[in-house]
Amino acid sequence: MATKSLKAREKDLANTNRQLEILNGSLFESGELPFFRDKLTASGHEVLRPHSLEILQINVGYMCNQVCEHCHVDAGPDRKEIMTLETMEECLEVIRTTGAHTLDLTGGAPEMNPNFRWFVEQAAEAGIRDFIVRSNLTIIRANKKYHDLPDFFAKHGVHVVSSLPHYTRGKTDKQRGDGVFDKSIKALQELNKAGYGIPGSSLQLDLVYNPSGAFLPGNQEALERDFKKALKEDFGIEFNSLFTITNLPIARFLDYLIASENYEEYMTALVDAYNPAAVSNVMCTNTISVSWDGWLYDCDFNQMLGLKVNNSVQHIRDFQENLLKDREIVISQHCYGCTAGAGSSCQGVVT
Amino acid sequence: MASEYYNPADLRKFGKITEWSEALGEKFFDYYGKVFEEGALSAREKSLIALAVAHVVKCPYCIDAYTKDGLERGITKEEMMEAVHAGAAIESGATLVHGVQMMNKYEKLSM
Numbered sequence: 023m024a025t026k027s028l029k030a031r032e033k034d035l036a037n038t039n040r041q042l043e044i045l046n047g048s049l050f051e052s053g054e055l056p057f058f059r060d061k062l063t064a065s066g067h068e069v070l071r072p073h074s075l076e077i078l079q080i081n082v083g084y085m086c087n088q089v090c091e092h093c094h095v096d097a098g099p100d101r102k103e104i105m106t107l108e109t110m111e112e113c114l115e116v117i118r119t120t121g122a123h124t125l126d127l128t129g130g131a132p133e134m135n136p137n138f139r140w141f142v143e144q145a146a147e148a149g150i151r152d153f154i155v156r157s158n159l160t161i162i163r164a165n166k167k168y169h170d171l172p173d174f175f176a177k178h179g180v181h182v183v184s185s186l187p188h189y190t191r192g193k194t195d196k197q198r199g200d201g202v203f204d205k206s207i208k209a210l211q212e213l214n215k216a217g218y219g220i221p222g223s224s225l226q227l228d229l230v231y232n233p234s235g236a237f238l239p240g241n242q243e244a245l246e247r248d249f250k251k252a253l254k255e256d257f258g259i260e261f262n263s264l265f266t267i268t269n270l271p272i273a274r275f276l277d278y279l280i281a282s283e284n285y286e287e288y289m290t291a292l293v294d295a296y297n298p299a300a301v302s303n304v305m306c307t308n309t310i311s312v313s314w315d316g317w318l319y320d321c322d323f324n325q326m327l328g329l330k331v332n333n334s335v336q337h338i339r340d341f342q343e344n345l346l347k348d349r350e351i352v353i354s355q356h357c358y359g360c361t362a363g364a365g366s367s368c369q370g371v372v373t
Numbered sequence: 374m375a376s377e378y379y380n381p382a383d384l385r386k387f388g389k390i391t392e393w394s395e396a397l398g399e400k401f402f403d404y405y406g407k408v409f410e411e412g413a414l415s416a417r418e419k420s421l422i423a424l425a426v427a428h429v430v431k432c433p434y435c436i437d438a439y440t441k442d443g444l445e446r447g448i449t450k451e452e453m454m455e456a457v458h459a460g461a462a463i464e465s466g467a468t469l470v471h472g473v474q475m476m477n478k479y480e481k482l483s484m
Contacts, residue, residue: 244446290385
């Protein structure tokens with residue numbers, strides 16, 4: 023398993039233009055599979071436009087203590103892109119005035135940003151209804167200075183969303199690295215102890231499931247049932263909901279698909295599973311993604327592909343909700359990942 | 374002529390059998406879909422049965438399909454292999470139980 027990002031390894035696919043070349047490449051050019059735009063048109067969606075803004079998702083940096091094989095951020099300990107205090111202040115201005123009801127902090131491991139706690143404290147005062155932090159769990163156990171995170175999250179009423187690819191050690195460690203499962207279990211127990219995920223508690227703990235390989239996620243309800251049963255029986259762990267998320271063919275997951283000769287089959291499976299009903303609710307229709315350096319994107323995936331919003335407003339310092347809502351959402355073939363089957367978003371299925 | 378009897382890409386074309394016999398094809402796929410829904414058995418349990426049967430009937434398409442289906446459902450490789458053994462045990466048992474017929478015949482014909 024790699025211990026460095028594609029960027030640090032100077033791999034071809036660290037270059038976003040190379041990724042886009044592949045996504046626009048021969049499989050679609052040859053007509054073997056339809057371009058996402060044509061598929062949209064054929065199902066009666068001429069142009070994808072946002073509804074009202076509900077979720078502001080802020081990526082506070084690509085640094086992470088893990089190097090997961092499927093990571094669409096290409097995050098890792100070697101990534102130096104970290105949101106500055108100045109950009110955080112620009113974000114806070116928007117958080118205080120936005121109509122969005124959800125604030126969603128992600129990374130990397132957002133906790134590794136040196137100003138993370140200050141930012142959470144400030145944002146928690148801004149009157150946002152649902153304040154999410156996407157925590158990879160192991161960070162809580164990575165270093166003593168992070169051990170109190172469950173209590174810190176609880177104090178600020180943060181809604182914790184954490185990744186766990188499987189309820190067995192083998193599958194989890196294969197995707198996320200040796201020892202990740204045991205640390206994740208310990209972290210979940212600590213979160214439970216702080217009141218997270220316990221019936222009757224207002225502290226919300228949700229899990230995110232990504233398939234650990236070149237296949238789509240199964241039924242969200244059935245997987246949630248299996249996860250709940252296994253985690254409760256084996257480790258006494260409780261949580262609220264499981265979100266299934268489809269791996270999008272970008273960054274390290276794209277690298278894996280190509281190296282394992284699964285790219286064509288995976289793209290075909292995504293296209294075959296295209297669900298027009300999912301299109302109306304894809305997350306880019308209610309989300310704005312903000313990068314560590316303040317640029318605006320239709321989603322975290324577009325951020326990683328360097329596809330900024332197609333709008334006169336492109337940076338958080340110039341943020342104007344009324345201007346942004348008229349934009350046309352930027353799409354490419356990776357978008358098939360969010361419209362496959364029951365659909366996929368950072369909040370799980372969309373149908 | 375195709376150069377091989379089994380082509381993985383043909384699995385995607387399975388639905389096309391309906392084109393040559395619409396009524397029967399549709400009935401089959403409706404039935405097939407219904408069988409694998411959640412019922413008295415969970416869809417997960419049925420997926421493992423399908424995987425075991427796929428091996429017994431030696432259908433490469435079905436093996437591909439139900440290995441993938443199992444992965445999607447979070448079924449582990451240990452569970453999958455045990456299912457294959459369950460199928461194999463019944464298949465070899467079915468062969469071996471005929472040994473009794475052989476024994477009967479042997480005894481009948483021998484002095």
